[in-house]
Amino acid sequence: MKLIDGRAAAADIMSEVSAAAAELRAAGTDPTLAIVVPTRDEATAWYVRSIERAAAKAGVTSRVEHLADPGAEDVTGLLRKLSADPSVHGIICQTPLPDGVSLEEVAAHIDTRKDVDGAGPTSLGRLAAGLPTFAPATAAAVLELLHREQVELAGARAVVVGRSTVVGKPAALLLLNEHATVTVCHSRTSELAEECAEADILVVAVGRPGFIGAEHIKPGAIVIDVGTNPTDDGGLVGDVDPAGARSRAGAYTPVPGGVGPVTTALLLRHTVTAARG
Ligand SMILES: NC(=O)c1ccc[n+]([C@@H]2O[C@H](COP(=O)([O-])OP(=O)(O)OC[C@H]3O[C@@H](n4cnc5c(N)ncnc54)[C@H](OP(=O)(O)O)[C@@H]3O)[C@@H](O)[C@H]2O)c1
Incomplete structure (x- = not known):
């Protein structure tokens, strides 16, 4: 039985990402990931910190956007704003979301080209159709x-x-x-x-x-x-x-x-x- 080493695989991918990020910076683009955090949750906070650490290591800028006690419109409004912001290249929206709000619903407001966690219905539809897209x-x-x-x-x-x-x-x-x-x-x-x-x-x-x-x-x-x-x-x-x-x-x-x-x-x-x- 072989143990599959995810850390070694991640290290390879991270060096490839670091090289790509350095190239982008040299060409004047600061690759930026926006992380929307709509609720206070211990597990989410831990995960967000781990993304921030990895991003810093790879030379990717992370921008954490906290929302305090938001409604669905606050979350979708922020996702639309980030989608329109040319300095943001990737957007993820963390769960849990406020009661009664689904990720599928809010993620529809992320520009598909920036939907780096494949959360929106267009990304999922493209995946189902076998078209190029970001998969979750x-x-x-x-x-x-x-x-x-x-x-x-x-x-x-x-x-x-x-x-x-x-x-x-x-x-x-x-x-x-x-x-x-x-x-x-x-x-x-x-x-x-x-x-x-x-x-x-x-x-x-x-x-x-x-x-x-x-x-x-x-x-x-x-x-x-x-x-x-x-x-x-x-x-x-x-x-x-x-x-x-x-x-x-x-x-x-x-x-x-x-x-x-x-x-x-x-x-x-x-x-x-x-x-x-
Ligand atoms: N490593 C990572 O990066 C990563 C990322 C995301 C999630 N996760 C982890 O992956 C796990 C799953 O996450 P998720 O977001 O997919 O969870 P989820 O939304 O709760 O889905 C769980 C799935 O398991 C099914 N299930 C529950 N009880 C079952 C049973 N007795 N027999 C067969 N199937 C059963 C559910 O079936 P129904 O649809 O019928 O309810 C549902 O489809 C969690 O532990 C989560 O923390 C890890």
Whole structure:
């Protein structure tokens, strides 16, 4: 069983981003990512700080825009303003959002060319149509790791557990665009273990610690664990039980150190790509 090293993959992407950012600066463009933070939330604050640190390291400017107790119009107004601002190249909007407001709804107000986390309906529609667009960074990280492992996707059986708009659905679309045979599972799936155990590639994005065990894993399968579940002692665990993965998988991504760092690096790669125009 091989552990897939997300930190090493992220380091490679970060050096590529640093070089691109330096080139842009030399040509007079300061690549800039705006991060809209609409609510106070500990996990969000932690994630935003980690993006800021990575951006600083890569020479990408990050601009955090806090909104205090906003309504939907405040969020969409800010997203429209940033979309029209030529000094901003990438825009992401953090969740959670105020009650009754969905990310899909507000992200429609991000200019698609700046939608570096593929959150808006146009980005998702383009992804579904197989047109060039920014895919959500987490879903793109899943594919990036599979590519780096040189996993043959065409004709492979892939099972994605989770169908959220930010992870499960776009990961399934990306796999489908690369000719995998894709099954998407969710909370109403009957016989989940049987479905998963058919997978050559198993992608898990549920948000439940240790939810996937040995019985869900086909011997030799590639297992990508997207889950990030905080533990009481301040740590992080995935959705896949590591002992189960070790006993059955051919390769799997640890948590932490798997999909997470690649996600952040890809967000920055998307930002420099957007800045190049
Ligand atoms: N590493 C990263 O960069 C990164 C980025 C984003 C998210 N994450 C993590 O990934 C995980 C998923 O995030 P998300 O935003 O996609 O979560 P989400 O919006 O809560 O979606 C969870 C999905 O899991 C499905 N599910 C729940 N219980 C299930 C069950 N018993 N059997 C089968 N499927 C079940 C849900 O099905 P229904 O649709 O039927 O409810 C839903 O589709 C979380 O741990 C999150 O923290 C990590």
